[in-house]
Amino acid sequence: MNSTFTLLVVDDEKQNRTLLTELLQDDYQIVLAKNGVQALEKARQHLPDLILLDVLMPQTDGFTVMRALKAGDDTRHIPVIFVSALDSAADEELGLELGAVDYIAKPFHPPIVRVRVRNHLQAVHQRRLLEQLALIDGLTEVPNRRRFAEVYAREWRRCMRSSSPLSLIMVDVDHFKVFNDTYGHAAGDIVLKRVAQTIQDALNRPADFVARYGGEEFVVVLPDIDADRAQVVAEKLRAEVERLHIPYPQPGASQWLTISLGGASQIPKQADVDDRLFIDADTSLYAAKHDGRNRVLWANAHLPGS
Template sequence: MHSNAQVLIVDSDPLNRVVLENTLSEDCRVALQDNCEDAIEFIATHKVDLIITDISLVDSQGVTFIQRLKNNSETYKIPVIIVSSSSSYSDEVKGLQMGAVDYITKPFSPLIVRARVKIHLVLKQKSDLLEELASIDGLTELPNRRLFDKHLADQWQSCRAAGNTLGVLLVDIDYFKAYNDMYGYGAGDECLIKVARSLKETVDSHQGFIARYDGVRFAVILPGHTMEQIEVLLYMMHDAIDKLLLPHKSSPICAHVSISTGIVLIEKEFSLGVAKCLQYANSALSQAHVNQERMVLLMR
């Protein structure tokens, strides 16, 4: 049962920790913490699929452990099961209202705990799968625009806080409508898949993030890159597509499929905002098309 799942037990009582660990260790990976702060640190560096905790755990400010989890955008989705010595109806309601998915009273039956943990791990697995599918483009299997927007917003805040640069690229397949008209939409889909796969391999080698931005455009996020590093990646991207040697007889600029790129490199001016940055990247891409240049770089 879910042998790769990570369950975190957070309880100040050492006996409870041992009993729960023995109950679940044959079914999944189990980690133990006895206080809120260490648990939060563990979650920050490990993937946790489910948490079992005592409702009485609070931090130094009197905030409950569950409230801290639910108030954090990185942890609020982790299911929490409360195991408590209180059989009070009001305590159970309080725990569920705080965001727990289940409430088990002590003394508990190991069989009941195992069964309920199994149920919630299955639900978590299905939820994760649905979220992943909702963030993946069905054709190219790249992250979709929804995930790109989230990742860009996160990187924007992170790079601004750390004083890092942020490169944002828009990539377009040249004269793709003409390609579809000549070779058909089935061939067009195959072209998109091959271009996407090739671009991803190249971007991954530079620790970047690539997504399908819209119909025929891709978007790349490059945190902490210098202009020189971005230029190296750009040439590698264009070279990778050239090496595919996908015939494109309708293209007026190349005998095979090619790409154009518009780039914005943010060095300090994060105050312009994400929307403006994308607008500049789109303008740079348009300029590349108009001037028949392979790439246009804007510095901000």
């Protein structure tokens, strides 16, 4: 853990804010708020990793702030430690029932506060690592199908708002079963990793995205790219994989292992994802494989703005 973690310290007494800042500023980035209204504003603005929240504050007390945090989609998952002069068991019970991860009574012992903050941030760190691992394909180390669904929906909505095209490419490794049956699954796994890395390296823009969809299939999301430009990208992916010169066990149309790609483009018109874009891309992939493999086919490529 390091200073990339951000803490929001909320207390109406300047002395307490100063004490907590001096205690924690060497290890974390500190954001300060002196009342409940400021606390909610800065929580939404900074989305801190942890909040140290006083209870007794004028106008909007800490318990009210906590309820508002839990009601917000962006803030409900931020862990909160109450730091309060209210030290009865009933107050502590209420704070924990509202969703706080800890309750520290004033006057507090600085070393105890430091250790508790560190422990809770360690839990945050570990949870995020697990969340990231849950979205990565264990074999190829590119994002998995679950992550694709999240990114696809997000980019769909963003392109809808900006009236921008969204392009989708389905990719399939040609005759992969034959490759697996000839060389074994261990060799097949190595090939899938190389193909995945090659596709990922060939995508130039930060917004371009590739995921393993399943088996030997991958899916590529290209926001803000129309059909003509997306086909150029798809052809680049096809050529880069063929350029790996992975020997194919049964030479046919190509001496080397190849991929087939099918794509589609659309300007989203609604908030909910339209399944037709994915279906069109998948249908184009099927057609590319039926027409001889190692090629790119695009749905409705003749239509302007498609």
